[in-house]
Amino acid sequence: MASMANVLGLIFANMHEQTLPELTKTRAMGSVPFGSKYRLIDFPLSWMVNSGMTQVGIITKQNYYSLMNHLGMGSEWDLARKTGGLHILPPYGRESAKVYRGRLEALAGASEFITESNAEYVIMADSNVVANMDLRPIVDFHEKNEADITCVYGRTAYPEERALAQTVLYVDANNVVYDVLARPAISGEMNVALNIFVMKRKFLESLIRESECRSLYSFETDILQHKLRDYKILGYKYEKYFEIIDSMKTYYKATMDMMNRDICREVFSLDTPIYTKVRDVAPAKYGIECNVKGSLIADGCQIEGTVENSVLFRGVKVAKGAVIKNSIIMQDAVVEENASFVDAIADKDVTISKDRSITGSENFPVYISKGATV
Numbered sequence: 001m002a003s004m005a006n007v008l009g010l011i012f013a014n015m016h017e018q019t020l021p022e023l024t025k026t027r028a029m030g031s032v033p034f035g036s037k038y039r040l041i042d043f044p045l046s047w048m049v050n051s052g053m054t055q056v057g058i059i060t061k062q063n064y065y066s067l068m069n070h071l072g073m074g075s076e077w078d079l080a081r082k083t084g085g086l087h088i089l090p091p092y093g094r095e096s097a098k099v100y101r102g103r104l105e106a107l108a109g110a111s112e113f114i115t116e117s118n119a120e121y122v123i124m125a126d127s128n129v130v131a132n133m134d135l136r137p138i139v140d141f142h143e144k145n146e147a148d149i150t151c152v153y154g155r156t157a158y159p160e161e162r163a164l165a166q167t168v169l170y171v172d173a174n175n176v177v178y179d180v181l182a183r184p185a186i187s188g189e190m191n192v193a194l195n196i197f198v199m200k201r202k203f204l205e206s207l208i209r210e211s212e213c214r215s216l217y218s219f220e221t222d223i224l225q226h227k228l229r230d231y232k233i234l235g236y237k238y239e240k241y242f243e244i245i246d247s248m249k250t251y252y253k254a255t256m257d258m259m260n261r262d263i264c265r266e267v268f269s270l271d272t273p274i275y276t277k278v279r280d281v282a283p284a285k286y287g288i289e290c291n292v293k294g295s296l297i298a299d300g301c302q303i304e305g306t307v308e309n310s311v312l313f314r315g316v317k318v319a320k321g322a323v324i325k326n327s328i329i330m331q332d333a334v335v336e337e338n339a340s341f342v343d344a345i346a347d348k349d350v351t352i353s354k355d356r357s358i359t360g361s362e363n364f365p366v367y368i369s370k371g372a373t374v
Helices: 042-050 063-072 105-109 112-119 135-143 200-212 219-225 248-257 261-269
Strands: 007-012 053-057 085-089 121-126 149-156 167-171 179-184 188-200 235-236 291-293 304-310 323-325 338-343 345-346 356-357 366-368
Touching: 007 042, 007 105, 007 112, 042 121, 042 188, 053 105, 053 112, 063 085, 105 112, 105 200, 105 219, 112 121, 112 200, 121 135, 121 200, 135 188, 135 235, 149 167, 149 219, 167 235, 179 219, 179 235, 188 200, 235 356, 248 345, 338 345, 356 366
Parallel strands: 007 053, 007 121, 053 085, 149 235, 291 304, 304 323, 323 338, 338 356, 345 366
Antiparallel strands: 121 188, 149 188, 167 179, 167 188
């Protein structure tokens, strides 16, 4: 098996933002908060570090200030290194670069970084998958089967509305991908691509060069579909828990899944931690009359009221008489006295005023935008 220290990681921080416009209006997909103190980019970045990788590039496009602030020099992931380490790759990586339309053009903008890495293999991943994945067996699978491209997928049942946002793979008994559907109008059990791909670096460089010559930009359409018969493309089935964040509904569902102890312990495993930026703040403070059940509460929170089956990010304040159920409340939000917040999502710095009542539903959670006062 190839040494994971000789594998380059590339994470796309801005892919699929059109599916989550409410939360990505002012931030990259990778910066979307999750699970009381994490960001979505923490997941693929932690997979790579836990798998032994030491060089990672973060490909950005827009709204990446908060992402840079979160990642810093990469020290939280042990990537603040003189050799390799963490690199932020803005869209204008060279003189001829332009804002990319798809994955291939994004890779072209990072081509010099890819070449100078001298890695043997490259793993590409997006920032919208919640899971805890060991990448070593995937690289081993790719190497042993001498694949040109290995695509990681998960098998699940999706309604048509979700399939319309996905890439679906058809894989035979020998793990060969024999058909690829982009955003199909189908439903039922299907092999959904997790947008994690493994290739040899030199092979990826040849794809980038050819794509530039032919003005190709979509990896899914121009490579996986149109080159399906030209290359050996294999599928690797991921068997454990995963959720693709492709709407507010799935963001809400993935968050509520963390209320299940088995899922939470699998995703936030002590053996393979999900790392994030550490903030030096006081622990959560619970009032004498507060009532907190089955929730994830971050440090710095002050709770005097009732919180059930909810996720509170750092610095949230819940006043006496306030009731929060089945909800997500992001950093530094305030819920004032006797307010009610049920089946809803509050972005950063939101204030829910005294005696206000906000109620959504599991399928249609109410969303309060960043900095709003209700």
